[in-house]
Amino acid sequence: MYRIQCRIVRRREVTVERLLDAALETFAEQGFAAASVEDVCSRGGFTRGAFYSSFRTKDELFAALFTRELAREMARVEELLTGLAEEADPVTAAVDRCLSAFRTDRTWTLVATEYALHAARHPDAAVLLERHRAELHAQLTGLIERAAADAGVRLVVPAGRLARTIAALHDGVSLLTLSSPCAHDIERPALLLLLQAAVAPPPSESEN
Amino acid sequence: MYRIQCRIVRRREVTVERLLDAALETFAEQGFAAASVEDVCSRGGFTRGAFYSSFRTKDELFAALFTRELAREMARVEELLTGLAEEADPVTAAVDRCLSAFRTDRTWTLVATEYALHAARHPDAAVLLERHRAELHAQLTGLIERAAADAGVRLVVPAGRLARTIAALHDGVSLLTLSSPCAHDIERPALLLLLQAAVAPPPSESEN
DNA sequence: TGTATCCGATACATGGATGTATCGGTCAGC
DNA sequence: GCTGACCGATACATCCATGTATCGGATACA
16 A cells, blocks of 8 residues: 555656656746646646646646745755855855856746746735745845855945845846846856945945 | 828827737736737727737737837936936936836836846847847946046946946846835845945955 | 556547638718 | 728637546556
8 A cells, every 4th residue: 555655656756847847948938828738748748638637727837846946946055055164255255156056047047037927916926936035035144144254344234135135136137148148247246346345335435 | 191191190009009008007917928919909998900900919019019118218218317417426316317217117017027038039029128228228328427427436347337237136126026015125225335336446455 | 367546648628819801980081 | 961091890710728527558466
């Protein structure tokens, strides 16, 4: 009995994974609304029967896809945080951490942006997005605070606000990069500039 | 004959305007792909006959909508640039100029972001987006250079790159604001921080 | 080998969107 | 008032996506 259950579950999980892989690519290519369930299934080598055997609706598939990708991203981010010990230039190191933590591939940018739009219209899809943003924000804030402490500098701007700004900048650059790939080059200098301003208060202005 | 032509054109233009208004709201509510031609028409008080009398396809409608809105935006931006004379604090003034030039309403954010995604998949739709970005970039660069000249400061970062960064930041903040409206508050301080860093080179670092 | 279970494929019914073709109303000019 | 042109509505044919219900095959265990 247990063996049977085990085998069943494994089979289902494998096909779900393949369906999610197919969904990622299909949604990136055609967009979520424009892609049909059949498009996803045929790309994964299935027919629609397989889909309706594991999902109830296309929205549910989207949510499952987003959840899986988010879990992967958070795992990578967490792993990047652990190794943050002594670095030569803490600011530069923190920037590089951020940049390598963010996912930059076109496929994910397309799908994640579309999910943000989707969430703006469907409140039940928004809770996933909010949860992820909160997690990412907490991690980024921790990274910034740790880096500042290691460098022995005081931040002019609260780390939380800085984290939000960095995330927003990254989203904007990703969106821009979709059409003009060279735009990707502005992210690193922009982050450096931002952090320099955050750790080094301008001498002539108000010394808050 | 000429009178007839004139009357015809005016009539058509009015219904096209109403269709574009309806399309803006419908696309914002449901998304471009999810919205049907009939949805747009019924919101504008028409049937599909009116639509197919002026447009060939939904993509064409989208392009027309984007073109119209872009023209309006550029007109506003250009108007904002003209009045840039003496200001007390040039940096703050420039930031306020930028912020008031950008369109922040949720409707437009939804539609513009969706157009960016649309453009990433349809090259012929991308040319419109690229043209607009180039125009906006030129205006922003001009604004920055003028403000820097008026303030008598030298920029550490090329104005063009700064303009691109500002635009990206704005896009990211807008996207973030869709789900968590309080995120809108980070844009102004972020811009200020960015510009402070750009005009005041950190004293201890390389004095490029 | 027989059997029960699960999973994915196939078939079918339904609804909705698209595009076209045609009709009717409205308005300017004679 | 009559005419011609234009514009938007209506009707129709077609296609495609969805969801369900059923069928067939594969597998593990007795």
